[in-house]
Amino acid sequence: VMQERVTEENGEALIPADVPEGDNVRLQGRDVRQGDVLLNAGERLEAAALGHLAGQGITYVSVRRRPRVALLSTGDEIVDPGTPLKPGQLYNSNRPMLKRLLETFGAEVVQLVSVPDDYAQTVALLNHAAAEADVVVSTGGVSVGEEDHVKAALESLGQLDMWKLAIRPGKPLALGRLPRDDGSQARFVGLPGNPVSGFVGSWLFLRPLMGALLGCPALAELPCLTATATFTTDTGPRQHYMRVALRFTPEGIEADAFDDQNSAVLSSCIAADALAVIDPHRQVERGSQVRCLWMVG
Numbered sequence: 001v002m003q004e005r006v007t008e009e010n011g012e013a014l015i016p017a018d019v020p021e022g023d024n025v026r027l028q029g030r031d032v033r034q035g036d037v038l039l040n041a042g043e044r045l046e047a048a049a050l051g052h053l054a055g056q057g058i059t060y061v062s063v064r065r066r067p068r069v070a071l072l073s074t075g076d077e078i079v080d081p082g083t084p085l086k087p088g089q090l091y092n093s094n095r096p097m098l099k100r101l102l103e104t105f106g107a108e109v110v111q112l113v114s115v116p117d118d119y120a121q122t123v124a125l126l127n128h129a130a131a132e133a134d135v136v137v138s139t140g141g142v143s144v145g146e147e148d149h150v151k152a153a154l155e156s157l158g159q160l161d162m163w164k165l166a167i168r169p170g171k172p173l174a175l176g177r178l179p180r181d182d183g184s185q186a187r188f189v190g191l192p193g194n195p196v197s198g199f200v201g202s203w204l205f206l207r208p209l210m211g212a213l214l215g216c217p218a219l220a221e222l223p224c225l226t227a228t229a230t231f232t233t234d235t236g237p238r239q240h241y242m243r244v245a246l247r248f249t250p251e252g253i254e255a256d257a258f259d260d261q262n263s264a265v266l267s268s269c270i271a272a273d274a275l276a277v278i279d280p281h282r283q284v285e286r287g288s289q290v291r292c293l294w295m296v297g
Contacts, residue, residue: 032056042215044106067213069102070111070129071095074122074141074150075193078114093266094139094198098191101202104297105210105219107135117147126153130178130186134213137206140193143172150174150190158185166280168238169197169263173205194263200241200275203295222275222293227255229276229290234283243272244292255292 002024007014032038038056039049045063053061078092079085092114099109110133115125122141129136141150142163151174154160158178165173174190187209191201203222211219227246244255255276258268274292278284 042217044216044218064214064216066106066108067134067210068110068132069107069135069137070113070133071098071102071109072111072113072115072125072129072136072138074115074117074138075147076117078140093195094191094193097195097266098137098139098198098202098206101199102137102206102210105202105207106214106216107210115141115150117149119149119153122149122153123156126150126157126178126188130157130180130188133186135187135189135209136178138188138190139198140191142174142190142192154178154188154190158188166238167204168235168240169194169261170201170204170241171197171238173201175205192263195266196243196263196269199266199269200243203275203293204241223296225253225274225292225294226289227253227274227276227292229257229284229288230254230286231257232283232285233257233278235278235280237280239280240276240278241293242276242278243268244274244276245271246274246292246294253292255290 001015001019005016005019038052038058039061043049045061073092073095077089079089081091085091095112099112102109111129113125113129115122115138126136138150141148151160151163154174154176158176160174160176162173162175164171167173170192172192174188176188176190177185178188179185189205189209191198207222208220211217211221227244233240233242242257242261244257247254247256255274257276258265258272260268272295274294277291277293284290
């Protein structure tokens with residue numbers, strides 16, 4: 001019986017007659033019964049899951065080791081934030097952004113490496129990264145520029161499984177494998193150097209890769225929902241992943257696209273919580289239904 005419903009008279013507790021029998025009594029087995037599965041294999045140990053285990057007196061469970069990731073930034077023009085910029089230089093926005101995303105996806109970033117525009121050094125640094133990491137992620141150097149050495153270095157060391165996708169942003173993407181001395185292989189993901197391309201590519205490729213390595217179905221695929229477009233656009237031959245902000249209204253879910261979808265406009269990623277998937281050669285009118293990938297960690 002709730003204390004505020006009890007009165008005291010002459011040293012006795014008086015309980016109202018309308019209190020149902022067993023009200024507010026928590027019976028054994030109400031939450032978990034004997035033989036129930038507390039957590040399925042592959043579930044992430046988030047706050048509620050940890051509390052659920054602790055509530056049953058469980059102190060140890062078997063877990064997967066976090067994938068070790070080496071994060072390589074390529075290009076002589078890339079410098080660390082805080083360094084005075086010289087003409088032609090850019091601050092490395094990809095490194096802190098991707099490191100945080102990878103950690104959100106369950107990875108442990110074990111290397112942060114700057115790779116100069118030199119083929120021999122690119123080969124050496126890729127080889128060293130593969131020796132220590134399960135996954136090697138590079139930004140830049142996978143396109144067709146004169147100083148883009150990552151693709152050639154990957155082919156000389158290991159195997160290039162895929163190069164270039166008909167998507168926007170993120171066309172110059174490379175996937176492959178790098179050998180290790182023990183006969184195993186490190187996965188390789190080469191992301192474009194443009195910050196938005198790296199951001200979008202991380203959600204599309206790094207997140208499901210981490211999910212596969214961790215055996216975590218919740219990470220393996222982004223939640224998908226249908227929203228009403230509040231924008232107009234048309235696409236060319238590539239599939240477009242537009243940064244949008246979702247609004248949940250009484251009439252349904254609406255997707256607001258950011259005006260500037262250029263792959264260098266990183267500010268659009270701050271407020272974006274989904275990617276609207278626009279098929280090639282499609283014209284989207286205001287009010288059209290669009291498929292959206294919800295960017296949740």
